[in-house]
Amino acid sequence: MKILKFGGKSLANGKGIHTVVDIIHDKVKNGEKITVVLSARGNSTDELEEILEKASKNENYKDQLNAFKNYQIEDFENTNFDSEFNTLDKLFEGVSLLGDYSKRIKDQVLSQGEVISAKLVTQLLQKKNIKANFTDARELIKTDEQFGEAQPLNDLSKKNVITHFQKYNGSTVNVVTGFIASNTKKETTTLGRNGSNYTASLLANYLEAEELQSYTHVNGIYTANPDLVPGAKKIEQLSFNEANELAYFGANILHAKTIIPLIEKNIPLRILNTFDRDSEGTVITSEVREKGIKSLSVLENVALINLQGRGLLGKVGVDARIFRALAHKNINVSFISQGSSERGIGFVVNADKSKEAKDVLEQEFEADFQKHDVSAISIEDEVSVVSIVGQDLSTFHKPYNALIKNQITPLLFNNTVNGKNVSLVVRKAQLHRALNVIHGEIFEISKKVNLAIFGHGLVGGTLIDQMLQSAKQIEKRKNIVLNIFTVANSKKVVFDKDGIDTDWKAKIDKEGKSYTIEDIIKFADEHHLENLIAIDNTASVDFTKNYIPLVTHGFDLVSSNKVANTLSFDFYKELRAKLDKNQKQYLYETNVGAGLPLIDTIKLLHLSGENITRIKGIFSGSLSYLFNTFSSEERQFSEVLQEAIDKGFTEPDPREDLCGNDVARKLLILARELDLSNEFEDVSIQNLIPEYLRTGETSSFLKRLPELNEVYQKVKEEQKPGCVLRYIGDLWGDLSQQKGNLDVKLVSVPKSSALGQVKGSDSIFEIYTESYGDQPIVIQGAGAGAAVTARGVFGDILRLADRE
Template identity: 60%
Template sequence: MKVLKFGGKSLASEHTFKNVIQIIENKSKESEIVVVVSAIGDTTDILENIAELAKNNQDYQSTFNEFKERVYHKDINLEAEFQLLSKLFEGVSLIEDCTPKIKDLILSQGEIISSRVLAKQLNAAQLRSVSIDSRDFIITDDSFGNAIVDESLSKSKTQNYFNELPLKIIPIVTGFIGATQKGETTTLGRNGSNYTAALLSNFLKAEELQNYTHVDGIFTANPDWVKNAQKIEELHFEEANELANFGASILHAKTIIPLLENSTPLRILNTLNPKNAGTLISAKATDNGIKSLSLQSDVSLIQFEGRGLLGIVGVDARVFTSLANEGISIGVISQGSSERGLGFTVKQSEADKAIKALQKEFEKDLYTKDVSGISLIDDIAVLSIIGQDLSTFDKPYAALVKNKIIPILFNNTVTGKNVSILVRKHEAKKALNVIHGQIFGVAKNINLALFGHGLVGGTLIDQILATASSIEKKKNIRLNIFAIGNSKKVLLNENGIGKNWREDIKANSENYQIQDVIRFANENHLENLIAIDNTASSSFVDNYISLVQSGFDLISSNKIGNTISYSFYKELRETLKRNHKEYLYETNVGAGLPLIDTIKLLHLSGENITKIKGVFSGSLSYIFNNFSIQDRPFSTVLQEAIEKGYTEPDPREDLSGNDVGRKLLILARELDLKNEFQEIKIQNLIPEELQAIDTPAFLKGLDKLDSYFEKQKQDLVPGTVLRYVGELNGDLQEEKGFLETKLIAVPINSALGQLKGSDSLFEIYTESYGDNPIIIQGAGAGAAVTARGVFGDILRLADK
């Protein structure tokens, strides 16, 4: 024999009702079955709401009439149930009170109606069925609202009752309800129908309990909140019990216990997908490890501080006894030393009652200030990791901290295999996703906000979108671009911006401040946030600290953030450190070459770097590599570089030497030097009369540069070529070094002289290597190269 239990959502519509009937028909052909039902759909909530309206002398009759007219109440005589409900609601209205006893009688009608409706429909489908009222054999005490079952008496009555049932008839049993020995109706508490089904499975020695719900089984997390949650195929009874205790909505904390006596397996199945094998819960041992994450969001945290109670025994007993006397159950507990500090959770609905009970118990202690405070924090969520070993908890904890989620309270069970943390309710969904991605090895969501969608930024966006699916397969990293902005407007989509982003920006972008992007990320619970600055804007840099403080890591191809005042440079790094955030900017110098990382590693290892010299600009490299050896005017070579996208839109940014100066300053600051930009000796290659005119005028008059640079080439000694270089030297162990950029002649057969195309080349001289520098060379210009370097920074951050 099998027991089949159908929840309210399995009976919520005509379509699901048909599925239930089909499942019952198929199962009845395989073996003898007993069916347990919850109230249909939202019936329990509706009945509770009508009672509340009646209690408050509001119009309850209209809502009650709507309830009676529901489609599944047609074609069946429910006059007796409706008359009883009518009398009960009228009485509640008269006395302006709904006692727990009356409330149980009201709510019980939901299950009774459900049982009768389903039995009627089964009989109409030629499946012999009978509605059975579980109050005839489930006997409880008189704890209305959460009654305790007398299992010995109930077992005897259940077995006698079912022995009297005719053969080949399908019993449709009411879940959730029982009765005292006096015949007073009681309810079994939250998810009590599951408990009823488990009791019947035990009493009738069922082969299996099959619990039909609206999902395919138990998942590693709530799939409504975590999109990549995975179904768990099998669980041991103990693991399921832990899940139930820690708030898994699909299980009741008392459901597992009745099944243990006969080791009756429990299978969680989907009414809408009955062919799915679901999740099997049994006595079979499963592999060790983390099984699932559960979340309770209807709790409050009470903090009890008794600084004057140090060394006094029995304080905890007084706390818990006073709460027990009020019928208040405690959840997660965390205690300080010597009973002087205690934090614990209670149901949010019972929080005020708990505070009053404690204030009454410790009234004298509060007066003498031995108890210094009893405080309440609402809007708390408890996130529990079932199967979490403390030895590996560092990773999920660190992931939370990196995402600006600081647990309020931490607790682990006696076994050390389950960990619970308290977080703010508004952070719960984000916390769940962060820990789930960290623990289960599924694709980790990396949410990207990209600012600047010009040549480099646009190329990067296209690169990400083109390779996102392959990166997810190879690295378990899901890159989600949720924001694309420029200096004025932004396009936002929490589910990801797609390949038509250029058209979408024109149609759907809106004016914004950086706080709008931060707020959007928070409201949509986006985790693992990275802000990417591909602008050349000095004003956008002002947003860096706000972004970091709001949980964003930073990546930038914009050099300004690292080259404005040293005070900002230090403030940003201190903010990064405080907030456990990263700032990557490998493309600031040398596009995508591994230059900055190399210098950082050398410096951190204690290597004394004595000089850095090289061609820092891929744009100027291309220009002088070609101009020096070709018989072409400078303006022609420059125009070619512009057309290839090697220069800034206004090439004076490159020719001024400021770009090389910034790059040189970035490397100096990596060595902890405190130089400022204005201290750099920079050779400006633009004639003074062309420095102040507007960009279009300058671009039209490029030939005005030809005579100046032709003279530079004519003055070259044979066997030499022109190179624009940057050099950092001096005593680099002091606070400041000497930084200089200039156009020089170098031997054509030297490392700098042999550069081709737009390559950059860097020579790093150190104390250990002496006169033999470390040389790093490669492509130093171009939107694709720079974008690929930024992309590399994104993947490096994502791995962390």
């Protein structure tokens, strides 16, 4: 015989209950010998509990009670639940008059959900010509008198079950009420929430069933709740011990007591999906096939109690007093954790017991309060417990570090004696994100990194296209999913928690809406997005004001925008202090040298203690092209400049390049990487634009380009033979002091020198150090272009993604 148990969602109106009836019908027609155990339908148990609460408070409960009754009969003709409905009417009326109810009354109320469910399925099976027998478990399962959490009297219950099944056997399908039982006085009791699974496992034990099949709304047991963790994977097989651990630590698909009766008789348990007949589910047996299977379980509806006091230090018996006082009130402690200083003890109890727990402990430690040995007993209500079942403590640092990086700080930590199960108390608001962060670390699945991209011009747009084109390859190679959840320009934003697609430009035009940075942060919080990175591809001074709020709310930063690193030194220091406090990273390799590895090289040299004595080079790809071409060809300066403009090497107004401010910012960024406190005003800049051309409209300036010819032709002709013109940045002086010397200027250098040999729009940097002497470290390559810069930003994103 097989025992089939169906949960409440499987029995809901519509597709659910008819699918259940079809499954039972098909098994009977295939000659299988089965017994069926049913939960209450849909949310019936919760509904009845809510109505009971309303009645006890003398609130209007009849509307909800009528809605409950209508739900039970609305899709079914010729069904009669008058007896059950009359029972509920009398019970609720009595509770309303008394203004209170006992656990005994509550069990009577809740039991009606299972009775209605089993009677309905019995009738539907009989209409399909299936020999079905309604079986009230109160006649079979006998328990003690602990209402709400009754314990079975196994010998008596087993005898009743065997006797009943000797009478109703063979081709008869017994449709049994789950969850409910009765004591020896024939008073209704219940086996605790989710107790229908327990009823099924008891029957399987007593009848020595071939298998217990538990039908739910999912395809089996997963590495985490798939409703909360989209990347959760189904576990094909578990051992009884592993399943027992999952049940104990809150896996809501299992009842903590369900496993024990099955272990005694070595009866397999298979978790199946009512709505996916092809799935083989998860099978639980005594056989252990895999080592180290891990799963995330969640305990909700709990509260954290903290007991604090300096007088606890070194005191013997504090834990024993806590447990004794709570046990006296029947309050169970899920787990307890004590700080090494012994000045604080935290433990987890059911949320509905937290107030009672606090009161009883205040009574127990009343004398200790008076002596100031105990200073406070507090309750944290909005918490959940996340348990990593099978997690070896030796590798726990990985998920723990990932939580901290995502600004999730566990309130309490506990591990089992064998070091294979770790539990954390987290704030309920952070539960969803915590599960995704932990799951991504402990299982070999792709880690999701969520990106907010600001600015989608040449660099930003190219970056988005590069990432979309490379996404599959990166996931395959690096196990990283880059999810662009928002793209924004200065005016509009578009969101998609599952990631934007190639039509992102059209979506911004059609669906984009105005926003503030708080909207971005709120969206990430509401959708529990983890591993957050904000990418600034603007050139905006105003946008840099958002850096600190983003960092504070859990974003790492990547930027091609040079502004933030060249604002006041006070802002520079404040930003880094916030990054350090929030354990966030800020990468900006493309700020100087586009995609060249310049900043990273300087950082490594500086951190290693290498004394950098000078940095000079060609910082602007635009000006590199301009003077390389002008020096090597017999052409007018204005003609070469116009060519650079036409090729897109310069800004639309080339004065932004020619004024030298861009090179000055890049030089200042390098100075600050050496811990120098220079400000932008400290940079000596040679402006390449004659003073009389520095103002006015861009169109007017472009018409007057030929006026530059005489100036630069003269400069070119006054050079020494064999020399060429280069516009350079130069950081020099005693760089061990607070500030260095920063010069941005046009120079003439030998054509044979490193600077003189640069071609096209390349950039080149010479890094002089004490160890290398007169032989500099030279970094040279493409220093301009949207594709190169975007690729450099992409590289920074991947570096951060690897660290997350």
